[in-house]
Every structure is written in C-alpha cells, then in structure tokens.
Amino acid sequence: DSGVTQTPKHLITATGQRVTLRCSPRSGDLSVYWYQQSLDQGLQFLIQYYNGEERAKGNILERFSAQQFPDLHSELNLSSLELGDSALYFCASSGGDRELFFGEGSRLTVL
C-alpha cells in the first residue's frame, strides 16, 4: 500500500461527458502528480501541484484541468471526453526526496 488513494477505480462514460478523478496523497506529501497511461503513449506526465499551487505542466490537454485543495487532495477534471481519452490515470505524491508514490489508478473508459 503506497498510501496514495485514488477514486473511482473504474469509470465508464460517454463521449462529450465530463468526469472528475480524485486523489488523496500520502500523509505529509505536498506534491501531487498526475500521469496518463495508455497503450499507445505509455506513461505521460500531465501536471504537478505543490502545496496548492501548480508547479509544472506536461502534456495536458486544454480540456483537462486539475487543482489541489488546502487539505492537499487533488482532483483531475476531464471534459468533452473523446474515445482517445480512455486510459489509466495515475496520481502520485512525493515528499521531496525524488521517490514518487503511485496510487492504483483510475481506469477511464469512454464509449
């Protein structure tokens, strides 16, 4: 158990819809990272938050957004969903010592 909790584990929705994925980091970790894992793209970095502030942006689409709340949990919002957004979305947290702790992921299926 990494200490990182992601919900929901599985989500099935239709094209055009909007979903929210939730992540609770390990206790005390200030940094949260979001990654997208798909068969064709591998593991792609989306965005990082540190103590509530956006720290770095990767290959995140404009239809996607994220935030980190005062209690340090984070949400990834995916809107106007397309078939190609179907993937496993991972949240990871770190305490600043270069090791990332990953959650079990949220599997999104867009039909």
Next chain:
Amino acid sequence: GEDVEQSLFLSVREGDSSVINCTYTDSSSTYLYWYKQEPGAGLQLLTYIFSNMDMKQDQRLTVLLNKKDKHLSLRIADTQTGDSAIYFCAETPPGGSYIPTFGRGTSLIVHP
C-alpha cells in the same frame, strides 16, 4: 528533448537472470530509476542510481549505468514468477524538478 526507450517484452525462465535495458537521451539526467508495476497496481520504486555512479547492487537487483552511451540496465538474479511485472525506466533532469520521464515499460514474463 527527453526520451526514454525500452524494449516492450522480455521472457525468461524461472531461476535465470533477467536483464532489462533502457536508453535515454538527456545527458544531463541526474537520477535514473527503475519502477515496477504489478498487475492492477500503481508503479513502485525498485531502485535508483545517481548519475555519478556506474553500478548499484541491492540484493537480487543490479543496476548498471553507462553514461557515455546513455544506457541503463536492470539485472534481476534468480528471477522468480513473482518478478513478472512491467518495469519502467525513468530519468529526472538536474535542478529542482523531480518530475520523472518514463519509458514505455518492459513486460517481464517469467515462466517455469
């Protein structure tokens, strides 16, 4: 730009050694990592090596770094069926960014 490449599959017999290879392009990488992903789980850090090291050993795991060729390898001695998983190579750039760039992962299949 940053790019990390790995072969996609490796099949070995139980008890043999496994060697998973990785190449990276960013010569300024400071830390290189191996993460393991078991079925239905997130990635878990196995080991890492700092760029000024050539080798690191940790029980059954040996990491070799050839900085000149930008080549990283992970050797698993006495491979067991429980080692079957996807292994990801990753690198981080110098400076304060701890954001690793991952390879696509190598699926290790261990058969009896």
